[in-house]
Amino acid sequence: MDIWTSLAKFSLIETQRLxxxxxxxxxxQAFFAISGQKEPLPFIFPAPLTQKESDYLLVHDFLRHPLGIWAIEDKQNNQLLGSIRLEKINPEEKRAEVGYFIDRKVWGQGYATEALKTLVFLAFQEFLLTELIIITHAENVASQHVAQKAGFRYLKQFKGSDRYNRQIKSYKLFIMTKGDYYYE
Known part of the structure; x- marks a missing residue:
């Protein structure tokens, strides 16, 4: 089975809480509640979005090509908490980048780590990937903690162009290979 068929097969995933x-x-509306906050998620939504901007982003970045993109929903109350996705999927090299965000209102409750650990398991066991990377802004300590709690190791810091404002920023690269992975 190829990675795209596997991603389609696992379009719905259940974890302990998610x-x-x-x-x-x-x-x-729930997406706008996250992206339109007065204090948005600075590394994902650098400024509060209007409803129209939020809808455009939802459609063009999350709905248009849905394979490898998941909404993170609280199983108990069906509240949208954020997103996790595989980006820059390279089937030939069997690698992908992981991106995620969680609503600021529920930070520190382990939702991102739970979603990331689940995605890592599937990436190595079902999607047949052998390498995953996470790139964070150097100052995004919360995201770096999530990566490390899920078993990623810090590889290096580098400079690159910010996708929103094109300014040069510092980033940290985290990596996990299938050989590094262990199932708890």
Whole structure:
């Protein structure tokens, strides 16, 4: 089975506290509640988005090509908490980058770590990937902690262009290979 078929097969994933599922346009209001906050998630949404901007982002970045992108939903109350995704999937090299964000209101409750550990397991066991990377802004300590709690190791710091404002920023690269992975 190729990676795209496997991603389709695992479009709905259940963990202890979460449901990882495809986004739908019905998520528009909850997505806007996350992206339009006065204090948005600075590394994902550098400024609060309007409803129109939020809808555009939801459609073009999360709905248009849904394979490898999951909404993170609280299983108990069906609240949208954030997103986790495989980006820059390279089937030939069997590698991908992982990106995620969690609503600021529920930071520190382990949701991102739970979603990331689940995705890592599937990436190595079902999607047949052999390497995953996470790139964080150098000052995004919370995301770095999530990566490390999930078993990623810090590899290096580098400079690059910010995807939103094109300014040169410092980033940290974390990596996990299938050989590094251990199932708890």
């Amino acid at each position: 449901i990882l599922r495809p986004f739908t346009f019905a998520d528009s």
